[in-house]
Amino acid sequence: MDFDKRTEETVNKILKSYEDTKEINEIDIANQPDKKAIIEIIHKLLKILYPGYYSDRIYRQYSLKNNMAATIEDVIFNLNKQIFNVCKYGNVFVELSEDELKEKVADITFAFVDKIPEIREVLEMDIDAFYEGDPAAYSKADILLSYPGLLAISIYRMAHELYLLGVPMMPRIMTEYGHSVKRRIESGGLCDLFSAISPLRLRGHIGGCTIPAEFRRIFRGFILEEEIPLSR
Numbered sequence: 001m002d003f004d005k006r007t008e009e010t011v012n013k014i015l016k017s018y019e020d021t022k023e024i025n026e027i028d029i030a031n032q033p034d035k036k037a038i039i040e041i042i043h044k045l046l047k048i049l050y051p052g053y054y055s056d057r058i059y060r061q062y063s064l065k066n067n068m069a070a071t072i073e074d075v076i077f078n079l080n081k082q083i084f085n086v087c088k089y090g091n092v093f094v095e096l097s098e099d100e101l102k103e104k105v106a107d108i109t110f111a112f113v114d115k116i117p118e119i120r121e122v123l124e125m126d127i128d129a130f131y132e133g134d135p136a137a138y139s140k141a142d143i144l145l146s147y148p149g150l151l152a153i154s155i156y157r158m159a160h161e162l163y164l165l166g167v168p169m170m171p172r173i174m175t176e177y178g179h180s181v182k183r184r185i186e187s188g189g190l191c192d193l194f195s196a197i198s199p200l201r202l203r204g205h206i207g208g209c210t211i212p213a214e215f216r217r218i219f220r221g222f223i224l225e226e227e228i229p230l231s232r
Contacts, residue, residue, distance in 0.1 A: 033086045037078060038173050044075045045158055046151075049120055053144050072113070080109040083167055090168035108165045115161050126153055152178040 051068055084105045087093055093101055130143045130150060137143050143150055155178035159171035 033082060033089055033169055033173070035173055038082055038170055039177055041075060041078055041082065042155060042158075042174060042177060044071055044078075045116075046154065047071055048075065048116060049123060049154060049158075050144060053141075076109060076113055079112070080105060082170060083108055083162075086167060086169040092166065092168050108162075108167060111165055112158075112161055119157050119161065122157060123150075123154060126150065148181060151181060155181075 048068065048071060084102065087101060087105060093104055096104060127140050127143055127150065130147060131137050131140050134143075137147075155174055159174035159178070162174070163171040
């Protein structure tokens with residue numbers, strides 16, 4: 001059998017496997033959640049959270065607000081679209097008509113975006129905690145630019161707010177993306193989507209973190225009962 005004929009037969013065999021009712025064969029591109037689009041939204045949200053570090057360098061101080069306004073509007077539009085898709089695809093709010101679902105999704109979208117200033121306040125405290133807890137950190141800019149744990153926590157905090165608003169699937173996509181960027185946060189463990197991280201509870205030190213309320217240190221996955229003094 002010649003190569004071209006074998007190629008044709010192999011292609012046809014794979015195409016035939018698309019004809020049955022397997023879940024993996026469902027193709028509804030227009031209405032399916034778009035993982036790539038969600039990841040793009042994450043990157044735009046990071047620009048909004050940290051405009052001095054994630055925004056395009058071509059921005060000038062006087063034009064920053066105008067450019068950020070455009071970014072925020074873009075995020076609102078695309079976030080609303082993806083939340084609608086995951087809600088419809090995930091069969092949540094099934095009691096609502098499509099028009100009612102659109103209104104519900106719009107409320108969720110704006111409720112999330114309205115939380116961004118509060119998320120930024122908490123992240124500022126996270127950065128303080130990283131800086132105070134890690135003698136190896138030269139500056140807060142060092143943490144912002146080079147600590148993958150902070151990036152993972154930033155994504156987690158946004159995903160958690162969406163989870164609290166009842167959004168299915170998208171928070172998991174976001175946190176798993178955060179894990180892929182930084183498999184292990186400084187504590188040596190992964191964030192649980194369903195639990196909240198209080199500000200100032202993460203204080204990293206060479207791969208570990210202190211939980212002040214419990215006076216215990218998690219170091220590379222191990223809990224040490226004695227508090228390790230930190231000094232700069």
